[in-house]
Amino acid sequence: MDTITLGDVTVTRVREYYGPVGMTPEAFVPDSPAQAWDTHRSWLVPDFLDSETRIVNTAIQTWVLRSEGRTILVDTGVGNHKDRPYAPVWSRLETDFLGNLARAGVRPEDVDIVINTHLHVDHVGWNTYLDGRTWVPTFPNATYLMARADFDYWNPANEIKTLLGRGNQNVFEDSVAPVHAAGLTRLWEDGHRIDSNLRLELAPGHTPGSSVLRLESGSDRALFVGDLMHSPIQIHEPDANSCFCEDPAEARATRRRLLGSAVDSNALVFPAHLGGHGAAEVVREGGKFAVKGWAPFTRYTESV
Incomplete structure (x- = not known):
């Protein structure tokens, strides 16, 4: 199953990539206790960790929501033909993402809203595609929703020194600026009601402008949390940050707050990068949290 229904909203999972990210647990989530990966090894392998190489597996995917007659994309992956000199695993990809989107029943012109949960390399790539030598909006009829805090933070014109630094090189120029120049962006600040x-x-x-999408429909609840966590180990170890968090202390506090909110509201948690079944039910466990169960999406089993 690639589509589930939550209240009046359907959620479809569309893959761009699944496989190794080229980093060990110690490199990818350096705050995580080493024993945690061993404690949870029985279910981390193979979906989230390769048992032989000890390389973390990750998914790049888009959540397609249909709500109140509109088609909404949550994050747009890496994109094709993007030059990423300091992120070689994502440089100049050629995936069939648009084909996968079409198989989910979505043409680019059908998309009404694009949500970028933040403006990292692997969340904005399909905002644009290469038309000749020009980056143009992939979804010409969509409004692209971005937090103003992230737009300003990653805009190279502002010359802000970032933790990710050159790892996000070219991203604003080829995946954000073109849709802004086309008049398709809406920069929101304190929050934004979609419907x-x-x-x-x-x-x-x-990141300073990282955001979550909260779904409340009928008796169903969900949180689309972007990179609040890259691995489910961060549910069990909520103080463990990935190596990409711009403000580590704030990231820990936000993760704990939103995981607590998910438990209290019985919300399904949709991180951006989980392979396996993609989304998790969460419970409290002592002073931490734990995975109670998985969403009924078809499990990713092969690297693509």
Whole structure:
């Protein structure tokens, strides 16, 4: 199953990539206790960790929501033909993402809203595609929703020194600026209500303008949390940051706050990068949290 229904909203999972990210647990989530990966090894392998290489597996995917007659994309992956000299694993990809989107029943012109939970390399790539030698909006009829805090932070014109630094080189220029120049962006600040089912909230820490999408429809609840966590180990170890968090202390506080909110509201948690079944039910466990169960999406089993 690639589509589930939550209240009046359907959620479809569309893959761009699944496989190794080229980093060990110690490199990818340096704050995580080494024993945690061994403690949870029985279910981390193979979906989230390769048992032989000890390389972390990750997914690059888009969540397609259909709500109140509109088609909404949550994050747009890496994109094709993007030059990423300091992120070689994502440089000049040629994936069939648009084909996968079409198989999910979505043409680029059908998309009404694009949500970029933050403006990292692997969340904005398909905002644009290469038309000859020019980057143009992939979804010409969409409004692209971006937090102003992230737009300003990653805009090279502002010359802000970032933790990710050159790892995000070219990203603003080829995947953000073209849609802004086309008049398709809406930069929101304190929060943004999309419709009666969906609203955006700031969730700073990973980046200053990181955001979550909260779904409340009927009796169903969900949180689309972007990079609040890259691995489910961060549910069990909520103080463990990835190496990409711009403000580590704020990222820890935000992660704990939103995981607590998910438990209290019985919300399904949709991180951006989980392979396996993609989304998790979460419970409290002592002073931490734990995965209670998985969403019924078809499990990723092969690297692509």
